[in-house]
Amino acid sequence: MPPPILEARDLHFAWPGMARAAGLCGAQRLRALDGVSLALRPGARLALLGANGSGKSTLLLHLNGTLRPDSGVVLHDGAPLDHSKRGLLALRQRVALVFQDPDDQLFAGTLAQDVSFGPLNLGLAGDAVAQRVAEALAAVGLENLGEMPLHMLSHGQRKRAAIAGALAMRPRALLLDEPTAGLDPEGVSSLLAHLDDLNAQGIAILFSTHHLDLARAWADEAAIMSEGRVLAHDGGEAVFSNEELLQTARLRCAPHRRAQRAPGHA
Numbered sequence: 001m002p003p004p005i006l007e008a009r010d011l012h013f014a015w016p017g018m019a020r021a022a023g024l025c026g027a028q029r030l031r032a033l034d035g036v037s038l039a040l041r042p043g044a045r046l047a048l049l050g051a052n053g054s055g056k057s058t059l060l061l062h063l064n065g066t067l068r069p070d071s072g073v074v075l076h077d078g079a080p081l082d083h084s085k086r087g088l089l090a091l092r093q094r095v096a097l098v099f100q101d102p103d104d105q106l107f108a109g110t111l112a113q114d115v116s117f118g119p120l121n122l123g124l125a126g127d128a129v130a131q132r133v134a135e136a137l138a139a140v141g142l143e144n145l146g147e148m149p150l151h152m153l154s155h156g157q158r159k160r161a162a163i164a165g166a167l168a169m170r171p172r173a174l175l176l177d178e179p180t181a182g183l184d185p186e187g188v189s190s191l192l193a194h195l196d197d198l199n200a201q202g203i204a205i206l207f208s209t210h211h212l213d214l215a216r217a218w219a220d221e222a223a224i225m226s227e228g229r230v231l232a233h234d235g236g237e238a239v240f241s242n243e244e245l246l247q248t249a250r251l252r253c254a255p256h257r258r259a260q261r262a263p264g265h266a
């Protein structure tokens with residue numbers, strides 16, 4: 001098995017104010033991450049599954065160095081992350097995170113301007129930047145929309161634009177937080193096809209979701225998060241067929257039954 005590109009080892013993390021909030025509402029949960037370990041290997045197709053609030057986004061923010069753990073360590077190619085400005089710039093050329101809400105990521109006037117931000121920041125020359133922008137837009141099927149103002153793109157197009165911005169850094173690992181949220185079925189299938197192409201080019205892909213069917217359809221391996229812990233990380237079917245595990249992680253629930261109306265009730 002190849003060594004991991006990224007590895008989280010025993011991460012603990014509490015958001016500021018979490019303990020106080022837990023006290024106020026009587027909750028038991030004091031930390032967003034409670035001893036998380038997870039490895040992402042070259043070429044992986046890994047789904048990070050968990051119910052709302054299980055800690056997926058918090059973990060992804062640790063994997064790209066945005067957050068620093070209270071304890072534990074994230075390794076990139078076997079070395080602890082360097083959180084200096086220079087270290088993070090180097091990391092983000094290798095590991096790109098795409099946020100759940102594209103509007104947290106996109107900010108420049110036109111699509112092409114936005115996607116060129118990362119390469120420009122690397123100090124690349126104009127031709128090299130243009131080349132990267134063209135490649136990234138083509139990889140997500142937005143090659144004809146480069147001059148479009150961002151606010152004129154649909155939500156699905158903005159999701160793909162955010163991925164293009166990440167790809168322009170030519171990463172080896174792409175971390176996607178709920179990439180299908182807000183997409184219609186056609187948008188989901190087109191996004192998965194783009195992810196297939198990227199993975200075929202050797203990019204390791206980790207995406208978070210709470211949709212079991214989606215994870216089952218796309219991923220080779222799955223990690224299940226619950227209450228700030230990784231309960232299991234294994235080949236897809238070993239995880240997806242473990243009903244007890246899926247129920248513990250609140251990824252399966254009893255079907256909703258509509259209440260019966262009283263006889264004679266109009």
Ligand SMILES: Nc1ncnc2c1ncn2[C@@H]1O[C@H](COP(=O)(O)OP(=O)(O)OP(=O)(O)O)[C@@H](O)[C@H]1O
Nearest residue numbers: 015016018032050051052053054055056057058059
């Ligand atoms: N900015 C924040 N400030 C304080 N607490 C936060 C913040 N972001 C997340 N949390 C808390 O951290 C825990 C984990 O949240 P996180 O967003 O990582 O979960 P998630 O699995 O990504 O959820 P979702 O599927 O709803 O996006 C939750 O208890 C949440 O309330």
